[in-house]
Amino acid sequence: MKNPFKFDIEVAGDFFCGRRTEIKELVEHIRDETNIIMFAKRRIGKSSLLKEVFLNHLDANILHTHIDIYSVSNTRELYQRLLRGIEESLVGYETNLNKLSRLVENIQNYFNHAKVSIIVSGKPQLKIESSEKDYFLAIESLFQSYFEFLRAHNLQAVIAIDEFQKIVSLGDAQKIEELLRTIVNKRENSAFIFTGSKRNILLGMFNDSARAFFKLGTEFELPPISKNEFFVWIKKRFSKKTVSLEKAAFEHLYLLADGETRFIQQVCYELFRNCEPKQTIDQAFMAEMIKRVITKKTYNAQLLNRYTTAQQNGLKLIAITDGYNLYSKPLLEKAQLTKATLQSAVRSLLKEGIIFKERSGQLVFEDVEFKLWLRFDSTE
Ligand SMILES: Nc1ncnc2c1ncn2[C@@H]1O[C@H](COP(=O)(O)OP(=O)(O)OP(=O)(O)O)[C@@H](O)[C@H]1O
Numbered sequence: 060m061k062n063p064f065k066f067d068i069e070v071a072g073d074f075f076c077g078r079r080t081e082i083k084e085l086v087e088h089i090r091d092e093t094n095i096i097m098f099a100k101r102r103i104g105k106s107s108l109l110k111e112v113f114l115n116h117l118d119a120n121i122l123h124t125h126i127d128i129y130s131v132s133n134t135r136e137l138y139q140r141l142l143r144g145i146e147e148s149l150v151g152y153e154t155n156l157n158k159l160s161r162l163v164e165n166i167q168n169y170f171n172h173a174k175v176s177i178i179v180s181g182k183p184q185l186k187i188e189s190s191e192k193d194y195f196l197a198i199e200s201l202f203q204s205y206f207e208f209l210r211a212h213n214l215q216a217v218i219a220i221d222e223f224q225k226i227v228s229l230g231d232a233q234k235i236e237e238l239l240r241t242i243v244n245k246r247e248n249s250a251f252i253f254t255g256s257k258r259n260i261l262l263g264m265f266n267d268s269a270r271a272f273f274k275l276g277t278e279f280e281l282p283p284i285s286k287n288e289f290f291v292w293i294k295k296r297f298s299k300k301t302v303s304l305e306k307a308a309f310e311h312l313y314l315l316a317d318g319e320t321r322f323i324q325q326v327c328y329e330l331f332r333n334c335e336p337k338q339t340i341d342q343a344f345m346a347e348m349i350k351r352v353i354t355k356k357t358y359n360a361q362l363l364n365r366y367t368t369a370q371q372n373g374l375k376l377i378a379i380t381d382g383y384n385l386y387s388k389p390l391l392e393k394a395q396l397t398k399a400t401l402q403s404a405v406r407s408l409l410k411e412g413i414i415f416k417e418r419s420g421q422l423v424f425e426d427v428e429f430k431l432w433l434r435f436d437s438t439e
């Protein structure tokens with residue numbers, strides 16, 4: 060029997076759990092051509108949600124593309140990535156070659172500055188080639204042509220740019236931000252979705268009045284999958300192997316994982332592999348499996364070594380206390396830190412983004428596995 064849990068790939072369809080209200084809200088914004096800025100903690104399921112919405116919930120007249128710019132390092136590569144996304148959205152699910160060649164002729168009428176063709180080896184691919192060497196101009200005319208095409212055909216589009224924070228690390232960051240702002244403002248028949256995993260940088264881009272992307276869309280905070288919904292979904296999958304999952308066991312996992320979807324899925328994946336039919340997963344077995352999964356992750360030791368001693372002690376304190384009441388006397392004494400040293404360590408860790416502060420004041424790890432590893436390591 061195939062393992063029904065996945066943790067290392069974006070999921071949709073059968074492998075996708077819940078999120079009915081989020082799907083509905085996203086689809087409404089997309090239909091209304093409203094831009095969306097999706098904030099969430101890491102590995103909570105931003106990219107999977109986009110995949111699920113695009114594959115299974117959009118009207119047929121809405122073209123879509125999911126562009127991940129994580130590996131882009133200059134304007135040329137950004138142009139190429141955006142271009143590939145637009146090409147994919149134009150082809151959509153069309154595989155009929157006759158229809159495709161008519162589509163190519165049609166598209167060519169709008170993309171005057173480029174040559175449009177089709178590659179037929181394997182899955183048919185559309186190719187738009189421009190000789191423009193100024194990549195800022197190339198990006199601008201790409202979108203201009205695309206919007207004209209949409210308008211003329213009464214089509215809509217949604218363009219998701221994932222790992223959007225990458226923009227700020229590019230050489231011409233400010234110029235690119237300004238260019239994209241202009242494009243986004245002049246858009247027709249379309250909505251953009253901006254999302255990414257570096258929450259501090261994204262918040263900085265969209266919530267700073269001095270920046271080009273200030274208030275350029277509606278904010279959409281993606282919470283963890285709700286505990287009950289996740290439990291019911293997971294329990295049902297275990298029952299296929301006649302394995303029974305106790306609620307308290309799942310709650311223990313959900314709490315330790317801060318609701319992080321990926322980690323919960325990974326632990327379930329391992330449980331499914333290791334359980335015999337008719338077995339029951341109780342809290343003790345769950346705790347053992349979590350520990351097993353975490354202690355296997357040896358790169359955490361290397362990660363810790365990148366920090367100064369004060370920062371390392373600070374990280375351990377945050378892990379043990381779950382980010383509350385760090386500065387109590389007994390804790391400071393135990394960690395052999397003065398309050399000032401710890402405060403300065405926390406500041407630098409926040410700046411780096413390895414931890415962040417919730418509205419409640421709680422300090423939270425960006426990477427829940429690192430938190431758990433530190434916790435197990437400190438109590439060894
Ligand atoms: N709704 C869901 N149902 C089931 N599994 C999910 C769901 N959403 C995410 N996952 C699981 O969690 C993992 C992380 O999800 P995903 O990559 O979509 O998150 P992300 O927020 O984009 O992460 P990152 O911050 O690394 O970009 C996926 O590999 C998938 O296995």
Ligand SMILES: [Mg+2]
Pocket residue numbers: 105106107221256
């Ligand atoms: Mg992602």
